[in-house]
Amino acid sequence: MANKDLRDWLAAVDQIGELKTIVGAEPKEEIGGIVDLYQRKMGNAAVLFDEVPGFPKGARVLANILTSVPRINLAVGLPHDATEMDLVQWWRTYMREAPSFEPTEVNGGPLIENVLEGKAVDLTKIPTPVWHEHDGGPFIGTACLVIMKDPDSGWVNSGTYRVQTQGPNLATVMMSPGKHCRIMMQKYHERGQACPVAVVVGNHPAIFMLSGLEIPYGKSELAAAGGIFGEPVEIMKMPRTGLPVPANAEIAFEGFIHPNDVMQEGPLGEWTGYYAGGSRPEPVIRIETMMHRDDPILLGAIPAVPPNDNTFYLGTYRCGAIWNQLEAAGIPEVRGVWTHEAGGSRFWTTVAIKQLYGGHAKQAGMVAAHCHAGAYCNRWTIVVDEDIDPANINDVIWAMSTRLDTRDGLDIIEGGWSSALDPMCYDGDTDRRNGRIIVNACKPFRRKDTFPTVARSSKAMDEKIIAKWKKDLPAS
Template structure:
């Protein structure tokens, strides 16, 4: 089922005991952030703060999709669905894109603020982490931009935004991101780039906004496929952009060319505060539209597991799987605890060097500068089972011939393991751990048998034990 809006999703979370309504007033200054972060680390329920200090009439929701259970519910699946089941369903849906439809109006237009009425501070944006550069209003929302050239390309992307003043925001825009490609064109022409920030859309729209369909492609189409229903869009008030009609909050305006104001730092998806305070592009706000009693959705990113880890487990895994489709790959996973930096691939050992071939395919794809580490295992390892993966690394990866490191590769400025100078220039390194048995090893002599239930007992004994499992008293 497709949710019409965030509020329908909240109703489901309440029915499923996946939401806590916090009635007492919560301070936007660190208290709300600390509650949300603590809830992630305990794998607790999502939180809906009914009263936020200095933000009358506004609410805040922390951790909307911060667990696999809530991600499954957002997709209309059972909260008990496994990671593999969620991943398979995700893969299936985004293969069937559905284009959005334009509607005349929506609940996001219940309040329209322009001119002196614009005030970004009124919505209770949190100081999420101690040490952040400011209050971040956009941590679980997406920015819509349109290509300057007459290509029709509209990009949805999830990029952070920090409040500077009542009508100014700053953010990190990297050249390798889709928004970065667009902004470079506008800036070169010395033109402001129109944008619209969408906060509190239905959960799948927001997840769609975190994906990357690629240059010229539409994330709105991907979101439609994930929802199994077209996204309803409405025109903005001051820019030529369309946004989901029932979002809680829409911020419109322009990214100014050749203007920089210091932004950051911010506790990022990597689990560390890695990007220093630096001059970064500025978003000038020309209009804010919002629902009555709006809900500001917040993802307080940090050490896993939170929304960033959940979404990367699905979206970036799908990218990796597509890059590997011509190779003898059995399964692909991105463990949530890897913060998006680790891909685990199981393979059939069809030929010598298959692990290197796998790593090259991933690093040669558009994940190349995002995912520095690859683990390749044999097909008897469940890549979704972190215990089995760790066991394979510690028992099958030869400390010399199984380790392949590559210096001076393209990297991401947020990699915590890079030096300041390396982050500045985007210079990194890659690592492959080959945990497969060498192809030439004799299976009767050199490859030791795996001592697990499904490997070391005859099938008839396995069936007997499984058939009598409850009778044994388990």
Template sequence: MGSVPLEEIDDLRGWLDLVGDLGELKAVEGAGWDLEIGAISEANYRRTSPPALLFDAVPGYARGLRVLTASTGNARRLGITLRLGTDCDDRRLVHELRDGPARWTDGAANHPARTVDSGPVTEHVRTGDGIDLLSFPVPRWHAGDGGRYIGTGCAVFTVDPDTGTPNAGAYRMQVQRDGRSATINIESGKHGAMHVREWFKREGRAPVTASLGHDPLLLVVAGTEVPGGVSELDYAGAVLGRPVDVVRGEDTGLPIPATAEIAVEGWLHPDRKLPEGPFGEWTGYYSGGVEPVLDMEITRVYHRTDPILLGAPPGKPPHDYSYMRSVMKSAMIQAALVRTGVPGVRGVWSHEVGGGRQLLVVAIDQRYAGHARQAAYLTAQLPAAAYMNKFVIAVDGDVDPRSLNDVMWAVCTRAEPERDIEVMRYTWGSRVDPLREGGPAYNSRAVIDACRPFERLDGFPVVAEASPDLLARMAERWPDVLG
């Protein structure tokens, strides 16, 4: 049986059928949950355009209990996930996303999540003594991890107690109490953490649900900064062009994607914490030591028959979702910057080497004195960019912001350190920053003006390179040499 058309895919299994038919999926059998799945995945991420990997026959577990990694690890699969087509390459993906985030933000209100009575995720419901997260092949991803992490490609749902608007975040979840619970590590500035704190003040506990296997689209929206006040479920609906179906948790009433593979429901309590970590994080280091983190009181586990755990382990870039984050954050930041009214924005890129957060480049056509630094400073503090970035570089429009070679060439030839590097202090950092030594999670960030000095635009030395038109003609005449 062939795969369903792209526009009809509504769950992870349909997505897998399509990417499998397109040769984008490889099966791996017999890899163990203890480091082997993680090591194979890590080696795969380092390949050019890595395939998705579906692990089965994990020793100690029945065949059919599977783990997926590298779901959004190349342009083609990310394009499929975002329903942009089945043949996206890097350039087409970037082009298609130029107005995507703005369109999806504006369209979210027209695609509210739809509550249904049941769905595939409710095929099996476990309560009480039947709750055991280790009945699924949860990996220990890195050798230095403090335990087995079931939540890496997850979507954790909280709700604003004032508005009822749900939020989805991709927060790491470590299995605790021999599989009976899981800690949820939420950074304090995230929307989910704000919801939890408000629930604690009002009710003394906070409701939460988490989907642990699903259409990778939910990983994309949970793992990037969807604008505040917009439900990630509605945003995903705008991407799909139709509502996302959800069931309501029987205990909390919070949403659970109806076609999810595995989901948990329960409560967080301010005085219920357990040691968590360390964990190999997206910075490429093990974050912190062992710290007390909120432990979820799991009241129900929902899952399909033969469920698939969606793994998205971070690590030293490139890692599972670094490509996806770079592409999505670049598009979101560019859309937000354009919306501020800054003219002349040619492109924005959030580099994968910085985990899609720490190194941002904005290319502009300068129109007035101070234009370059205005664009850089605004970029540094946009809500979509403010968390954990450290370097923001402004370059002229003739520089490709996606090319580290071109960007650093501009820094070396157009930036005078004494004049063109400024530092912002006490900005929004993170507990996972390897430079953090305790205390509040501040950081600093450098703004580098690598644009030609505005007063010298007319007289600045001309770049010594062939024109794009000439290069294109040469490639047409000598394709065997130039490709």
């Protein structure tokens, strides 16, 4: 796989016609406002902002990066025209086989084209947008890697957490309780030590995606990224902290988080589509070194009203994880899984099965709604027959409208695992649970042989018509 840095991936995206360059948009309102309009429709192009007023020529911002299946395909090395279910199957295989290559240290790379230390450090020279109209300031870290090392085991973790620019050499990082980097930081602080941290804010999308996933505790995201690339990620060590960063990253900085050193952070419009997280004091990174390539690209994955980058790429991964866990629980004949982007890839899950016995659909729905990959913030779990494409919301709603038997096809479950970011959790401060609904939208099993025939051409008929009339048919 050749596209191992952000620029290679961008060139491939441009080649398939999914890159839009916009010149002259300012970062306080216009860049975020434009991205918001782009994100409202899945499949819109990635957007590269160039010649940003008030910033050095060549400094660019890239957003709306992973809101199409073709662009995610390119990031993981699949053909761009692979289908949604091809991508889900790729994630299933990747998670089962868990390929990895430990990173290889090199002596420098494109990242060291510009090295700033001490008083020369200035994050404000990077054109960082205020992504939403009501955000508390510019967030340089949305598609970022926050890198820390466990002081006990030496395990290096790369996580995606929101990072707000607070000044030339100051940033805040918001890490929820229980997250891996938060645990590491607390270990340092309990010993009265400052926590070393490095932040990368421009990198190949595959590395960013892995940093946002539930990679197991003790495993390296950089090694997992090597499993996607088929060879080790080349890394270099930052000079003050010794923490590893990809040598071909666009922008990186390092520093220390001291005990009890906090600053007001946020708000930031979040992946649920609300300002549910609010504004509160968060840990401060006091930056000592900053590096960037010539003509650096700030990478943004903007949480917002779905669909957005986070909900879409996380959704394809989560589909594979749920599918694997359904089969591990003994659910037979699973034919497809889709976590709909409008539900933030968590609130809505559709599972397609080939029904084998009475109760099969309900069993699949119960497991999908409560297995580890599907339980967090789930609200709707829909089970459909194998003739329904779970990624086609029109077909799913049609199945719900015409195949649901309300006498036994609806189950309401209370007390599910949720989050303070869920606007309908019981209580964001003390009781982060929710209710959820499981819908059996399959043909009733007792009527499987007598249910009305679907009024749609067969697959064989479709293939026959397409073979003869393809040039006259609408694009797929």
